Amino acid sequence: xxxxxxxxxxxRAIAKGLEELKVTEADVKIDVEEEGKKGLFGFGRKDxxxxxxxxxxxxxxxxxxxxxxxxxxxxxxxxxxxEEPEDDGAPDSVTEPSDSMEENxxxxxxxxxxxxxxxxxxxxxxxxxxxxxxxxxxxxAEQTRAYVEQIIQDMNIERTSEVEVAQNEVRIExxxxxxxxxxxxxxxxxxxxxxxxxxxxxxxxxxxxxxTLDVEDYREKRRETLxxxxxxxxxxxKRTEGPVKLEPMPSFxxxxxxxxxxxxxxxxxxxxxxxxxxxxxxxxx
Numbered sequence: 001x002x003x004x005x006x007x008x009x010x011x012r013a014i015a016k017g018l019e020e021l022k023v024t025e026a027d028v029k030i031d032v033e034e035e036g037k038k039g040l041f042g043f044g045r046k047d048x049x050x051x052x053x054x055x056x057x058x059x060x061x062x063x064x065x066x067x068x069x070x071x072x073x074x075x076x077x078x079x080x081x082x083e084e085p086e087d088d089g090a091p092d093s094v095t096e097p098s099d100s101m102e103e104n105x106x107x108x109x110x111x112x113x114x115x116x117x118x119x120x121x122x123x124x125x126x127x128x129x130x131x132x133x134x135x136x137x138x139x140x141a142e143q144t145r146a147y148v149e150q151i152i153q154d155m156n157i158e159r160t161s162e163v164e165v166a167q168n169e170v171r172i173e174x175x176x177x178x179x180x181x182x183x184x185x186x187x188x189x190x191x192x193x194x195x196x197x198x199x200x201x202x203x204x205x206x207x208x209x210x211x212t213l214d215v216e217d218y219r220e221k222r223r224e225t226l227x228x229x230x231x232x233x234x235x236x237x238k239r240t241e242g243p244v245k246l247e248p249m250p251s252f253x254x255x256x257x258x259x260x261x262x263x264x265x266x267x268x269x270x271x272x273x274x275x276x277x278x279x280x281x282x283x284x285x
């Protein structure tokens with residue numbers, strides 16, 4: 001599912017497409033079909049042509065580009081029909097929409113507050129290093145799985161889970177009819193749950209181990225999105241010949257981006273900022 005856009009420059013054509021489709025550069029694959037020419041005194045000018053192909057799995061569920069574009073309009077019409085107040089004769093007041101209001105238009109009404117997860121204790125009382133007894137990693141993994149399930153149960157979310165152990169890596173896979181809530185916008189809720197799970201695991205297992213928490217293979221889908229975003233942003237850095245700053249990401253997502261970008265010629269990357277707001281900068285060499 002794609003649409004072709006034209007404008008004076010590649011960047012303007014891309015911006016036009018992103019605005020009409022109401023997506024970000026992470027949601028699409030960008031192919032430049034024509035670079036465009038300025039011409040001389042108006043002669044020989046040629047518009048740039050780009051193709052934007054939808055790759056976000058959630059957006060690909062729409063049956064057509066037209067349905068994708070109309071998605072917000074349908075939501076707005078529904079809200080107006082349900083909540084339009086009776087006319088009491090008083091003049092309407094005009095307010096500017098806030099950033100949070102704009103974000104809520106794209107989120108489910110009932111979402112998980114990730115700040116609450118930051119205060120979830122790893123245990124009732126964290127055990128001292130000397131008090132902890134070494135247990136097999138399989139047992140620590142199972143206890144961690146049960147602990148995560150208890151947190152999600154307290155959120156009133158139906159779920160099941162599986163756990164796999166490979167050497168020092170523990171993978172906990174969650175399944176739920178409310179998967180979107182467990183994942184959150186761009187994985188923010190899932191990442192917070194994973195951090196809590198890692199802290200709990202560290203509190204009961206004396207040796208080194210890494211927890212990966214996933215919901216119905218979201219991590220792999222996210223990896224594909226990040227890899228595509230890396231390619232898109234590298235092309236942008238080459239076109240603009242200026243630094244391109246990405247949004248903050250957790251360290252394991254930045255690692256994916258750095259790996260992909262390291263394979264692209266004439267591109268260099270580095271990270272700036274402090275956790276949890278550390279982000280990648282891409283520049284042309």
